[in-house]
Amino acid sequence: MYRQAIYDEPLIYDLGKKGRRAHLPLKTDVSPIDINIPESMKRKEAPELPELHEGEVMRHYLHLAQMNYCVDSGIYPLGSCTMKYNPKINEALARAEGLAYTHPYQPVETIQGTLEMMYELQKALTELAGLPYCSLQPPAGAAGEYTGLGLIRAYHQDKGDFDRDEIVTPDSSHGTNPASTVMNGYKIIEIKSNENGQVDLDALRAAVSEKTAGFMITNPNTLGIFESDICEIAEIVHESGGLLYYDGANFNAIIGIIRPGEMGFDVLHYNLHKTFSTPHGGGGPGAGPVCCSERLKEFLPVPTVEYEEEKDFYYLNYDLPKTIGKVHGYYGNTGIALRGYAYICALGAKGLIHTSEQAVLVANYVMRKVEAIDGLRLRFNRNLPRKHECVIDASPLKHQIGVGAMDIAKMLISRGKHAPTVLFPLIVHEALMIEPTENENKESIDQFVQVLKEEIDKARDNPDYAHDAPYWTSVGRVDDSWAVKNLILSYKMIKNLKTKGEWPPKWPEDHH
Ligand SMILES: Cc1ncc(COP(=O)(O)O)c(C=O)c1O
Structure with missing residues (x-):
């Protein structure tokens, strides 16, 4: 059974009527002729926009919002994607003019407050990680993985060790782990979990070799189980010459209780948007800061945020000759960093431990x-x-x-x-x-x-x-595989299908 509900709703483009308006234009004495736009850049035709009155616009956006489900609507038990408590004050802070309206090309003298916040956040994150260096630049967990693995690659290559082209990871690992491994040009060696859902040490011993660049794991793992053999795992990996990568997406279980650096990890990423505030999900901006040990610090992305104590001055350091380069525009998503920083400051050490408990x-x-x-x-x-x-x-x-x-x-x-x-x-x-x-x-x-x-x-x-099921929702049971193969991403695509009489889509009779 398949219901049409969402397809019966007119799209905002279909609702419009020529000449309808939701605003009264302000009187102005600036004529468009005064604005010197080159002829070549001017539109030849008016944009295809719906023309609506205010009520229709309001209903449209309210309807969209009501179709959404968020942690403020009700329980959100989505495993691995960790819907955090997102204090609303952090949202207000992130919209504060002094931060939200700064421009990334402003001279550093004028953004000392932002840089101080970033520097202090780095300090807090390195303290919690037990790893002394940090970059806030990666914009998501997966981007943090990509960056962290990049550090591992740069480290081996810097030593002239070009043959290490394998990353070992357990079969329980998150999908982004193999993905970022492959994007870094590595092969994945997957090892089976044992009957406790933990890393099988014998399988690990058999998997590591002089080809191993690193071992990538999240602890607690995606089954929610803590890898109690982690020190032995670290020993096995390090003896093979590989490095240990900590996927910190599950850090919310261990904040202030145990530090990955002390478990033997060389590099980690956080998911600020999962562990330290910020609404997560829906593909909004995130932050995946990376912390690393002494031996990896010279490869960190540029710029790093530094502090000169004598001058009491924060600055951006681009002078890292062995850097892996940039992994995101400017300095990363500072609005997300601010939410994380506010969250950490508000809770303090005891509060963070309590959060994990x-x-x-x-x-x-x-x-x-x-x-x-x-x-x-x-x-x-x-x-x-x-x-x-x-x-x-x-x-x-x-x-x-x-x-x-x-x-x-x-x-x-x-x-x-x-x-x-x-x-x-x-x-x-x-x-x-x-x-x-x-x-x-x-x-x-x-x-x-x-x-x-x-x-x-x-x-x-x-x-x-x-x-x-589901019932009473705007979309009924969809055919996932049909949808994946027939991505419909825009109004224009729907319009084309409508013209051809192919909208709404017809699902196979026997689909479920
Ligand atoms: C264990 C684990 N690793 C990595 C990631 C990737 O993080 P992101 O979604 O921010 O890219 C997730 C995301 O949910 C995760 O649960």
Whole structure:
């Protein structure tokens, strides 16, 4: 079954009527003729824009906003993507004129406040990482990975070691890990996890060699399990001549409790937008600062933010002869850095530790409640506590009634809940990866679990109810593979399809 709801809504372009206006133009004595735009740059035709009155514009944007789901709408248990508590004051701070309206080409004397904030944030991040050098430039976690691996490559090449072309990573690793590995020109050597969902040390020993450039891992890993053999792992990797990369996307489980530098890591990236405030998701701007050890510092991207104590002066240093270059425009996403800095300052050392404890507590609470539901089970060693997230396997339910993780996600959406991450990590077939925001309260988690249980009960009465979900949403069950192969990204594409009579799309009869 497939519903047309969203396609019945007229698009904003179709709503318009020539001559409708939402504003009264200001009276001005500047005539367009006074503006000296070269003829070659002037439009030949008026832009194709909808003409609407104010009410229509308001309804359009309100409707779009209502179709959105965010951490301010309700529980957001999306594993790995960690929806943080985003204090609203940080949003206000990031819009403060002194920061938001600075220009990246302003002389450094005029942006001392911004540079001081960046410098102090670097200091805090290096302290938490246990790694002394930092660049705030990468604009996302994946970009941080790309940068960190770039440092590893530059390090080996600087030593004349050009044969190290392999990065080893566990089969539980996040999809961006192999992607950034390949983008750095490395081969991926994937090793299997053991029965506890941790790195298999024998497999690691067999995988490393004189070809190993590094080992990339997140700890706790994507199953939410802490790699308790991490010191031994570091030893094995370092003995082979490789370096250890820490994917800090799961840092929210360990802030102020354990430091990656002390576990033996040489380089890490943070996901500021996951661990230190900033609304995450929807592809908005992020920040993936990289911290590294002494031996990698000379390869950091330029510019680095430095401080000259004698002159009490902050400046940008482009003078790193061995730098890997730039990885983002200017100095990175400073608005995201500011949110992270404000978050760290507001919480302080104790508050940050408490945040992690809280993240671990809510993840373990939801885990025990969800695994108790008939048809769901916790994969890998049940006795190992999880950290910030847990991975529940819906395979038993799939075998019992043919209802899997994707169906469960869609049923939850019908009930106005955000779904957990599904079908990831790949080593759990019917994975539901659940990670509540650390400040989610018990009542809200209990209600989420109750809804989950009720929906599974409904599916037991009628599995097709699950297969046809979601209900009451602007888009029904879509055919994911059709959508991937037929990307429709613009109004023009829809218009073309409409002209050809191919819109709305027809799904195959048997799709689910
Ligand atoms: C474990 C892990 N590593 C890396 C990333 C990539 O981060 P980003 O989405 O900021 O690129 C994520 C993202 O969710 C993640 O969960």
